[in-house]
Amino acid sequence: MTNINSPIWIVTDIDGTLMDHHYDLSFALDTLELLKNKKISVIPCTSKTATEVRSLRKDIGLKDPFIVENGGAIYGDCKESSEEWKLVLGKSFQYLRPKLDLIAKEIGYPLKALNDLSNEQIEQLTGLKNDAISNAIKREWSVPFLNPKEEDREKLREISLKHETTIYQGNRMSHLLGKGSHKGKAVMELKNYLGQSNVKIIALGDSQNDIPLLKVADRAVVVPGPNGPNPCFSKGISNGDYYLAPYPHSKGWSSAVRELINSF
Ligand SMILES: [Mg+2]
Numbered sequence: 001m002t003n004i005n006s007p008i009w010i011v012t013d014i015d016g017t018l019m020d021h022h023y024d025l026s027f028a029l030d031t032l033e034l035l036k037n038k039k040i041s042v043i044p045c046t047s048k049t050a051t052e053v054r055s056l057r058k059d060i061g062l063k064d065p066f067i068v069e070n071g072g073a074i075y076g077d078c079k080e081s082s083e084e085w086k087l088v089l090g091k092s093f094q095y096l097r098p099k100l101d102l103i104a105k106e107i108g109y110p111l112k113a114l115n116d117l118s119n120e121q122i123e124q125l126t127g128l129k130n131d132a133i134s135n136a137i138k139r140e141w142s143v144p145f146l147n148p149k150e151e152d153r154e155k156l157r158e159i160s161l162k163h164e165t166t167i168y169q170g171n172r173m174s175h176l177l178g179k180g181s182h183k184g185k186a187v188m189e190l191k192n193y194l195g196q197s198n199v200k201i202i203a204l205g206d207s208q209n210d211i212p213l214l215k216v217a218d219r220a221v222v223v224p225g226p227n228g229p230n231p232c233f234s235k236g237i238s239n240g241d242y243y244l245a246p247y248p249h250s251k252g253w254s255s256a257v258r259e260l261i262n263s264f
Contacts, residue, residue: 006040008200008264010257011067011187011213014046014056016171016206017223020249022127025060027250031257032060040261043067043190045183045203045213047144047170050075051135065194070168070175070209071186072141074193087193089186090141091165091178099163100143100176106159107152114144114173125172143176168209175209184212202260204245204253208232214242219263221256224248 012018019025035042044053045067053066053075065076072090077083097113104111114122115137122133125146147169148156160167164179183205191197203210203217207230214220214236222233222242229237229244236242243260245252 008202008261009041009043010035011043011045011201011203013205013210013213014044014048016225016249017204018250018253025250028254031254036061045187047142047175047209049135049138050140051138055135065190067183067186067190069140069142070177071181071183072177074186074190087189089189090181092141093139093143096143096165096176096178099165100145102163103156103159107148107156111148112146115139144173145176147174170207170209182212183210184216187213187216200264202257204256206230219243219260221245223252
């Protein structure tokens, strides 16, 4: 049963936030159980595909809606049947894939899409294996690609806008999306769709692509890695926009969630 009428939603990034870079979330399991008992919704909001998130939800027993591919679409379980509902917010993979080549042409060197890598290369990049690789490349609403040269990021963003697209940077890769698509917009659309305009949002993230998500939250949490938080959050942490979780990954996630659900 979904907890969608709960007064608090935990909206969380997955990779690097709920999970470490070896896909371990063991420190969060007790807290996930606690949230289930308290009937507080846990809404994944990730660059992962719907297929990947379905498998994760099954593993950890989540029933709430889920935002995939950096805000490209939202899915949830229908009340009356075993079907899923779907809210499409972004552009399709088929629309976006040729745009990546046009953008590459303008920047002057190839931009390599995740879907064009061999399984060995994907395993090396992501640590995923076999079925997990097939699930990760079932892209419908975004095109992940190998990070461009750091000094070209700004220029690349400008070029992408000309092509009615936008680029966000995740942990391991960059992601090409339809213009105006991002995690924050998806959360607002979900609130609207479910008629939950008063719900309080605790959002958690670890990378640049989570900034739009943290911006729409009532409490915004940055989850650090073992070497500290992503530098893109430095200013926001020091001026108090973001709460910095006290530990990396699932341990920090767990600690921050427990503290903040008691603050409402
Ligand atoms: Mg992340």
